Amino acid sequence: xxxxxxxxxxxxxxxxVRLAVARGHGVVNLDALTYAACLDNVTPVADSPLYAFEHxxxxxRAALDRIFAAHAPDAVMHLxxxxxxxxxxxxPGAFIETNVTGTYTLLEAARAYWTAQGRPDSFRFHHISxxxxxxxxxxTGKFTETTPYDPRSPYSASKAASDHLVRxxxxxxxxxxxxxxxxxxxGPYHFPEKLVPVVILKAxxxxxxxxYGAGDNVRDWLYVEDHADALLRVLTQxxxxxxxxIGGENEATNxxxxxxLCAILDGLRPKATxxxxxxxxxxxxxxxxxRYAIDPARIRTELGxxxxxxLDEGLRRTVEWYLANEEWWRPLLARDGVxxxxxxxxxxxxxxxxxxxxGAA
Ligand SMILES: NC(=O)c1ccc[n+]([C@@H]2O[C@H](COP(=O)([O-])OP(=O)(O)OC[C@H]3O[C@@H](n4cnc5c(N)ncnc54)[C@H](O)[C@@H]3O)[C@@H](O)[C@H]2O)c1
Numbered sequence: 001x002x003x004x005x006x007x008x009x010x011x012x013x014x015x016x017v018r019l020a021v022a023r024g025h026g027v028v029n030l031d032a033l034t035y036a037a038c039l040d041n042v043t044p045v046a047d048s049p050l051y052a053f054e055h056x057x058x059x060x061r062a063a064l065d066r067i068f069a070a071h072a073p074d075a076v077m078h079l080x081x082x083x084x085x086x087x088x089x090x091x092p093g094a095f096i097e098t099n100v101t102g103t104y105t106l107l108e109a110a111r112a113y114w115t116a117q118g119r120p121d122s123f124r125f126h127h128i129s130x131x132x133x134x135x136x137x138x139x140t141g142k143f144t145e146t147t148p149y150d151p152r153s154p155y156s157a158s159k160a161a162s163d164h165l166v167r168x169x170x171x172x173x174x175x176x177x178x179x180x181x182x183x184x185x186x187g188p189y190h191f192p193e194k195l196v197p198v199v200i201l202k203a204x205x206x207x208x209x210x211x212y213g214a215g216d217n218v219r220d221w222l223y224v225e226d227h228a229d230a231l232l233r234v235l236t237q238x239x240x241x242x243x244x245x246i247g248g249e250n251e252a253t254n255x256x257x258x259x260x261l262c263a264i265l266d267g268l269r270p271k272a273t274x275x276x277x278x279x280x281x282x283x284x285x286x287x288x289x290x291r292y293a294i295d296p297a298r299i300r301t302e303l304g305x306x307x308x309x310x311l312d313e314g315l316r317r318t319v320e321w322y323l324a325n326e327e328w329w330r331p332l333l334a335r336d337g338v339x340x341x342x343x344x345x346x347x348x349x350x351x352x353x354x355x356x357x358x359g360a361a
Contacts, residue, residue, distance in 0.1 A: 086343030213284030215255030247294025
């Protein structure tokens with residue numbers, strides 16, 4: 001199969017590219033190379049005759065038309081996105097432009113190409129989305145494919161919008177679409193602004209390890225290579241028009257996750273004091289969703305897929321990878337905004353808290 005993978009220089013997209021090439025698929029990696037991209041992520045396959053790279057933006061219709069015509073893919077796997085919730089709080093516009101307008105533009109280019117090909121039933125447009133579109137859970141319950149959408153951050157709202165567009169293009173135009181909504185990923189090549197690499201790299205640098213709020217937010221963690229495997233399963237065996245929730249069956253609070261990472265570091269890179277001593281609680285993210293959890297029954301029963309890596313094993317592999325690949329992550333720390341606290345809304349002066357109304361002299 002020849003796959004057009006968007007966002008293939010990012011974290012999950014590059015795992016898809018590496019796995020797809022290893023399994024003998026042709027892959028065209030289409031990426032705009034934003035701040036979050038790193039072409040080194042695909043070095044393991046860059047010299048393969050099965051691999052090609054196209055530097056392009058999914059909002060650029062002319063570029064997309066040229067790429068579809070030049071490569072004639074059998075399927076699109078759409079992962080290109082603005083993906084960091086904190087950045088979406090500071091600058092939602094980029095999320096609307098790429099995640100909504102970009103997905104619309106890609107859908108239209110794919111529809112034109114598919115129509116010109118004679119509308120083959122075998123074509124697939126696989127949209128990769130997040131469990132964050134479902135909102136925030138209480139202490140019990142899990143997201144299923146029929147959970148109503150309830151996004152609460154600019155990031156998740158933009159992803160929800162893109163999911164709706166993909167479903168609409170399937171219903172209205174008959175484009176053979178697939179959707180998948182996945183829980184939090186972690187693993188090698190994770191950009192160092194996301195929680196797991198932040199913890200590892202702050203710990204190694206001897207700096208405070210920041211935890212938002214009380215650290216009691218719960219996420220369902222999935223090793224990125226398991227996600228890539230699940231995505232290829234959905235693409236090749238999923239039913240067009242259907243969506244699949246993908247989860248790790250590995251729920252943990254942020255605080256628990258950070259303690260596990262510190263314990264692994266204590267074993268692999270021991271120092272005089274435990275890494276957990278560096279844990280520091282910082283102001284919470286505005287609108288921070290409390291809990292996400294995936295019910296993976298559909299992908300398990302219909303497609304026979306389940307994760308292969310436990311959380312402890314995946315975290316150990318991830319820490320080992322960061323210890324062995326400093327030349328990968330070190331230059332990324334200099335990129336715009338990395339290492340800074342993002343996503344904090346400045347407190348506005350209101351009649352209640354302006355100095356002249358407090359009674360203070
Ligand atoms: N990271 C997670 O835990 C997670 C979980 C579930 C779903 N997802 C979804 O998976 C996808 C990939 O996530 P990720 O963590 O790998 O993201 P990432 O930020 O690591 O990578 C995104 C990639 O998209 C590219 N890109 C951004 N804007 C583009 C544009 N306009 N045109 C072309 N390329 C562009 C970037 O250059 C980058 O290479 C996203 O759609 C995200 O919403 C992520």
